[in-house]
Amino acid sequence: MAAAQDSPVTKRLATVKKIILVLSGKGGVGKSSVSVQLALNLYGSSPTARVGILDVDLTGPSIPRMLGVDGQAVHQSSSGWVPVYADGAAGRLSCMSVGFLLKKKGDSVVWRGPKKNGMIRQFLSDVRWGDLDYLVIDTPPGTSDEHLSLMEHLAGVHSRLCAVIVTTPQAVALMDVMKCLSFTRTVNLPVVGLIENMSGYACPCCGEIQNVFSTGGGREMARREELQFLGSLPVDTELVELLDGGKESGEGFQLLERYQKTPTAKLFGDICSLVC
């Protein structure tokens, strides 16, 4: 463990107060959307809060699009890679993703494990995050190379780590999420709680709530596994549209302003206060 104490990762992350991993065994349940919302809420929680988002989904990075910084590039400086700032000049919301390193947005990243491991190590040790109150790490689905590498490289800062697990209500998703929970227990990663995403959908025509992907599965699982249930988020087409739109943030960080007007923002505020 002595080596981990002064590894480049530990040194680099010494100025980061808290690291939150967003996990889910299953793909497409909203990990990236939860990561972005978590970061936006933390950012909005105080006028001086400094938040970073690290996207370690190397073969399917979605964070740049969701933050509206698609197509931007990272720069190299003498003290490391400069992350992309989603809030422009304010520079309080920094973001790093493999998406910024690709020439074309359609380029595939066809990497096997060791290469992914190397990239994650570089993301953790070479990015000039500066002082951060929170670093939110968005992960790919599964419990494999990326997750094991993260845990390995973050061993030196283990006391500042915590995880939020995201699920959707169907049984098929819950099964994978259960595997993810077993993973956190095996690697001794503290789990703050579980979020049930895509829980119900209000029909825009008649307003009736439809359980598109069933409902209640997450709450039930949290109860069974004695996890804190952080809340359920219904499908919010306004939010989907906002995060999918890929609009560049203009004057005064419009993404945040528009996000705060979505119905989900209010619900997420409660979740966020439970997390931190």
Place this chain on the structure above:
Amino acid sequence: MTDAQNDSAYLDPKSIPSNAPEHCPGTESEKAGKSDACAGCANQDVCASGATKQPDPSLPFIRDRMSTVRRKILILSGKGGVGKSTFTAQLGWAFAADEDVQTGIMDVDICGPSIPTILGIASEQVHSSASGWSPVYVQDNFGVMSVGFMLPSSKDAVMWRGPKKNGLISQFLKDVDWGDLDYLLVDTPPGTSDEHLSVVQYLKESGIDGAVLITTPQEVALQDVRREIDFCRKVGVPIIGLVENMAGFVCPNCKGESQIFKPSTGGGKQLAADTGIEFLGSVPLDPRIGKSADYGVSFLDEYPDSPATIAYLNIIDRIREILGD
């Protein structure tokens, strides 16, 4: 950081051991054991000896086993949770509806196997016999293999790095007693990494008939599917076509249709047109699809008059037509 932009050196699937250095040239490469990155690697001597440049010893066994499989189809999507496994299962059921058609599904999503649940055979176990592992049969002409059948409990996480996953995939191809199959459908995990490279590598000699790509209408998903198309082109897998899933939702209460995942950039249809691949069709979102998957029953049989069933069947007919069956 130029590495990410210059992955042309990584086009050929290579076996890279788990203890390899980051810039490992691949054990089959000409530079194996000789490149700068090899200095200090535990495998340097064996790589330099040339032993690793021999073809994978499992390849002839895979070729033998696959010689009785007529069609091999991959179900891919860069994105997770778009319905790959659900589509694979429906495709399997549709093919197996004809009792003379032998169908198999191989689930290579090692960390998140959903196929056993969707097909309603989650509690089954794999048995081994003299001729290899027997697949689990949904019905007489429909065999399935998944890591889900091998775990002591469904809660157990499979925390494997790449090489171990590759080992299991090679076993699925060479040690499973598939028998004579008309169709082998391969359900994959999201992404473009070890599992995908391995399947393509192991099936190269036997030939892959094509890949069906699945997407949902929003740009965040399309982005990942664009990467998957790029992957298929890099590794030389023909693309049968693109299916757009979860397109439009018909409220069971007021029958009004709305878009949950809005196609802000034209959806799957536009992507197919832009990339020159065939658009196979859109499947609307029907909550009963997810419910059928949770209960492990065939959606096509349970709800034959749902618009989603009609869409699925049209797509499946078109796939048959493209394959020339």
